Amino acid sequence: MxxxxxxxxxxxxxxxxxxxxxxxxxxxxxxxxxxxxxxxxxxxxxxxxxxxxxxxxxxxxxxxxxxxxxxxxxxxxxxxxxxxxxxxxxxxxxxxxxxxxxxxxxxxxxxxxxxxxxxxxxxxxxxxxxxxxxxxKGFTEEKKDKDECPLSAREKEVLKYVALGFTYQEIADELFVSVKTVETHKARISDKLNMKKRSELVRYAVSQGLISINE
Amino acid sequence: MxxxxxxxxxxxxxxxxxxxxxxxxxxxxxxxxxxxxxxxxxxxxxxxxxxxxxxxxxxxxxxxxxxxxxxxxxxxxxxxxxxxxxxxxxxxxxxxxxxxxxxxxxxxxxxxxxxxxxxxxxxxxxxxxxxxxxxxKGFTEEKKDKDECPLSAREKEVLKYVALGFTYQEIADELFVSVKTVETHKARISDKLNMKKRSELVRYAVSQGLISINE
DNA sequence: ATTTTTGTCAGGGAAACCCCTAATGACTCC
DNA sequence: GGAGTCATTAGGGGTTTCCCTGACAAAAAT
Missing domain, CATH: 3.40.50.2300 (Response regulator)
Incomplete structure (x- = not known):
């Protein structure tokens, strides 16, 4: 048996x-x-x-x-x-x-x-x-963080691509805007969050659920 | 009531x-x-x-x-x-x-x-x-992929920092080696994986469990 | 023993990035 | 209706980083 x-x-x-x-x-x-x-x-x-x-x-x-x-x-x-x-x-x-x-x-x-x-x-x-x-976690608790997040919709969009490792040129192509625009967004993001290092931005993006492994 | x-x-x-x-x-x-x-x-x-x-x-x-x-x-x-x-x-x-x-x-x-x-x-x-x-997903199935990973230990270490958004200079400071060394490692990684864009490396690192959102 | 991989470093040119400035439209607040 | 704030869009110029091509010694594989 x-x-x-x-x-x-x-x-x-x-x-x-x-x-x-x-x-x-x-x-x-x-x-x-x-x-x-x-x-x-x-x-x-x-x-x-x-x-x-x-x-x-x-x-x-x-x-x-x-x-x-x-x-x-x-x-x-x-x-x-x-x-x-x-x-x-x-x-x-x-x-x-x-x-x-x-x-x-x-x-x-x-x-x-x-x-x-x-x-x-x-x-x-x-x-x-x-x-x-x-x-x-990250599925349901996305909205709670949005209130504290001082970034605009466009800025969060840019941050997402930045955290995913895209260059400014690639992001610009993706969003159909000038490289300079992307750079400005990134500068404002760094300013608002008081983070100058890219790695810090990646961590922040992850913590905010902007990027997610479970797609 | x-x-x-x-x-x-x-x-x-x-x-x-x-x-x-x-x-x-x-x-x-x-x-x-x-x-x-x-x-x-x-x-x-x-x-x-x-x-x-x-x-x-x-x-x-x-x-x-x-x-x-x-x-x-x-x-x-x-x-x-x-x-x-x-x-x-x-x-x-x-x-x-x-x-x-x-x-x-x-x-x-x-x-x-x-x-x-x-x-x-x-x-x-x-x-x-x-x-x-x-x-x-990603909790249990981490090890299965590691066997196929063609990168050396040092290269995976470098890739991890690259994917996390660290600059070469920062990685060099972290690993106590020259910037040029880090650059070479990254070049080998890109070569082995046939990925030239940084964003591709980020995705690969995530898929390999080198970086994890769940800390 | 020789080939391959690995870890380490450099120089020069290209690309990406950062800082400052600024125009436009939308929006709120008297 | 103007004054101020903010979001989004850019440009110029300088700096950093990145990529490509080499290089060499130690370790590993063959």
């Missing part, structure tokens, strides 16, 4: 029992092992070769984040679902950077945890609904 | 009845109105003054996205929860940009929808778990 294999990594005995019981109720997978520290998780990942590891963040020794990093380094095919009580933005980002495919809070209800496990096993990503708001 | 007021905007009669029934079961809020087009939603938002609008995306006339934009423009305090069958990345991003506070798929189970409404009413954001993976 080919039921997915799940490994648990958590040092909270009581919770562990609960999770074990809960996951056992569903006949879609089987629990192949339980560990209670980050080191054990790394060591046993190769032995039991699970499809998914339910990983706590706060564990003795190396935490769940570092364990995730090491496991994903050696065995990229193993999916890792963080199960933690930390609802801070920082932990979520670190977990994702370490290679986790999902993030669920321990206050989640049974159906949510099962749904998360199922989702991650399918190769998708599951982020606890209220946590995902951390991931799109 | 001050129960939160909820308004429904959807043109699917059957589904509407279901949602109405489902939300009525919970005694935490009351449904104050039902509309079946984007225009109606905008018009009635001020009349009924709901705390939350459950909004479909595909509706006659202006869709739910545009309706959301107009409502948030005039009445920023009204929370909007998108309820749609579209699971595409583009719709999620557009909805968030328009000002939606939540995004739930119609295939969600009852508890999820109730949880979403509750979350959004509390002022938080609720994103359907499997949808949020669209929001953090």
């Amino acid at each position: 080919d039921k997915p294999k799940i490994m648990l990594a958590d040092d909270h005995g009581v919770l562990l029992s609960g999770i074990q019981l809960l996951l056992s109720k569903v006949d879609e997978w089987e629990i192949v092992g339980i560990v209670s520290s980050g080191e054990e998780a790394v060591e046993n990942a190769s032995l039991w070769d699970p499809d998914l590891i339910l990983m706590d963040i706060s564990m003795p020794g190396i935490g769940g984040i570092e364990a995730t990093r090491q496991i994903k380094e050696k065995f990229p095919h193993i999916k890792i679902l963080m199960l933690t009580m930390f609802s801070e933005e920082d932990y979520l980002k670190k977990a994702l950077k370490a290679g986790a495919s999902g993030y669920v809070l321990k206050k989640a209800v049974d159906t949510e945890l099962i749904s998360a496990v199922r989702t991650v096993l399918q190769g998708e990503t599951y982020i606890y609904p209220t946590m995902s708001s951390f991931l799109f | 001050d129960k939160p007021k909820i308004m429904l905007a959807d043109d699917h009669g059957v589904l509407l009845s279901g949602i109405q029934l489902l939300l009525s079961k919970v005694d935490e809020w009351e449904i104050v109105g039902i509309v079946s087009s984007g225009e109606e939603a905008v018009e009635n938002a001020s009349l009924w003054d709901p705390d939350l609008i459950l909004m479909d995306i595909s509706m006659p006339g202006i869709g739910g996205i545009e309706a959301t934009r107009q409502i948030k423009e005039k009445f920023p305090h009204i929370k909007i929860l998108m309820l749609t069958m579209f699971s595409e990345e583009d719709y999620l991003k557009k909805a968030l940009k328009a000002g939606a506070s939540g995004y739930v798929l119609k295939k969600a189970v009852d508890t999820e929808l109730i949880s979403a409404v509750r979350t959004v009413l509390q002022g938080e954001t609720y994103i359907y778990p499997t949808m949020s993976s669209f929001l953090f």
